[in-house]
Amino acid sequence: MNDGGNFHIGDAVTQIGGSGNTGIYKNQASAADPQAAFRDMIQAIQVMRGQVSAEDRQVIDDSLQTIGNGANADPGTMRRALTAIAGVATMVGQVGVPVIEAVRRVTALFGG
Numbered sequence: 001m002n003d004g005g006n007f008h009i010g011d012a013v014t015q016i017g018g019s020g021n022t023g024i025y026k027n028q029a030s031a032a033d034p035q036a037a038f039r040d041m042i043q044a045i046q047v048m049r050g051q052v053s054a055e056d057r058q059v060i061d062d063s064l065q066t067i068g069n070g071a072n073a074d075p076g077t078m079r080r081a082l083t084a085i086a087g088v089a090t091m092v093g094q095v096g097v098p099v100i101e102a103v104r105r106v107t108a109l110f111g112g
Contacts, residue, residue, distance in 0.1 A: 040102055045064065048095055
């Protein structure tokens with residue numbers, strides 16, 4: 001949101017229940033829109049990032065730096081970075097499921 005309070009980018013999220021909630025429900029990007037799928041993936045990664053160890057956060061941060069905005073990333077480099085993120089998501093259990101699904105969607109849409 002900007003300083004004027006009338007501009008919004010991203011999802012509106014409503015949390016129901018206590019602080020033990022670890023997931024997010026949102027409208028997913030169109031399956032045919034790679035950039036929207038990429039943005040959704042980044043958002044899912046950021047949610048997960050807040051719930052992992054410092055070591056896993058470092059893997060995530062390094063991988064996010066590698067892939068940047070996805071536009072100019074070398075396909076092999078991007079695939080390795082996404083594999084590292086998916087590996088963290090697999091190890092953290094249920095909180096990583098949205099990330100795994102988002103990585104699969106992005107990989108398929110970007111020709112991986």
